[in-house]
Amino acid sequence: MVMPSYSKSKFFCGIDLHKDNMFVCLIDNTGKIIFHKRIPARYSELKAVIGFYLKDCVIGIESTYNYYWLQDACQADNVTFLLGHALYMGIGNYKQKDDDKDSFRIAELLKNGNFPVAYAFPPELRELRDLLRERLKYVRCRASLYCRFKGKVDQYFGYLEKFDGSLIRSYAKREEFINSLKSPSLKLIFSHLHHYIFFFDQGIESLEKDIWKKMVTDYPLSMKILNSIPGIGDILSMSILLEIGKLDRFDSVQNFSSYCRVVNPARNSNNKRVDNKNCKSGNVYLKWAFSQGACLLIRNSPQIKIMFNKKVSAKGKRVALATMKHKLAVAVYNMLNKKTMFDINLFVKSMS
Structure with missing residues (x-):
């Protein structure tokens, strides 16, 4: 069995990362514990306690929602950073579980070459990918507002052909309908929904333009390739490219x-x-x-x-x-x- 390159380091640091603190376990290549303690979740604190060993050290953590800052700090300091696959990290857990055991186990996995490495997105792609994911959340929020607007129409007026299907997306149709209402309370309900929809329309359009400009500038060929598929437009092309990241990560x-x-x-x-x-x-x-x-x-x-x-x-x-x-x-x-x-x-x- 060929041992992975990271297992040849002299020191191994397992970190159990939390929102405001992290439990750090540093061991050498013989398994001797050098440092094993909880510290505040800041890179400056980590560097203060194990900075002497970082030159020939591998840092590993389990994939969590808040690991980005640690990855960026390690890369900026030329420290080897490995992200652990959350599913496979759970295999072979100790019978008892707490933060100090978890951090020690991560360090041991690194030393033995058994650490289940996950793909850590490069920062420049990761930020753009997260921006597109935010856009998807806004689209879903807007869709729920469409449903509420249409539901209120059905509730008070029954079926109206002007709001059948995608016609509810029309700003002019909604504006015309609201102006025709006589009840102040109903007008207020529909006006608020109408303005929230318009707010999301503007935000989504702005996000799409910003992401598209970046993508056609940095990845013009890849965008052109995906756009050549019938029905695949800019949004799906950008989603696919940004979620894939670097294609060579797949064997x-x-x-x-x-x-x-x-x-x-x-x-x-x-x-x-x-x-x-x-x-x-x-x-x-x-x-x-x-x-x-x-x-x-x-x-x-x-x-x-x-x-x-x-x-x-x-x-x-x-x-x-x-x-x-x-x-x-x-x-x-x-x-x-x-x-x-x-x-x-x-x-x-x-x-x-």
Whole structure:
């Protein structure tokens, strides 16, 4: 067994990170504990207690919501930083659990070369990715406001054709409807909903423009490649690229498909299904992007729609959609890897 390069360091630091403090365990390559104590969650505090050892030290933490600042500080100080996969870190836990045992266990995993390394996004990509994720949250908030506006219309006036389907998104239609109301209380209800929707419209549009400018400047070829897929626009292209990060972090298209959650994680024993674990292991945003992309691809390409309908007749709609998502993910991986545009004939051939 080839030991990973990080296990050849002289010192190993396991950190159990919390919001306002962190339990630090520093050991050497013989397993001797050098420092084992809780300190405030600041890099200056960490450097004050183990700064002498940082030159030849590996720092490892379990993936938490608040690790960004520590990653950035370590990279700025040229200290090796490793992020632990939260799921696999839980395997082989001690019977008793507390912060000092967790930090010591992380340090031991680093020393023994068994630390389950997760991908820590580069700061420049991570910030842009988080900005796009914020945009998705705003879109969902706006969608809930649409539902509340439409629900109030149905509640007080029944079905109105002017607000059927996507017509409720029209600023002018909503404004015209509010001006026609006679009840001051109703006018106030709908006015507030209308203004909140408009507020989110402006915020979402502004975010999209800022992210798009950055993406077409830094990744023009990748954006062009993904935009060549029928139905895949700028938003889905940006989502896919920013959630992938660096494509070379995936050893194969199989690993990429698994990460995108477009393959079935079969868990069988003696020709029987054991359980449904690992169904949510992977990136939920990429799963959403490829689910949306598959539906848009079917809608915008008559040739692919014919092939999809054949799959529906043979296997059912659920299996056909799952196959479409998987094939789209494989196509995106190969296109970005080989830097080629979408070939509809090749895609149809892969579906047959």
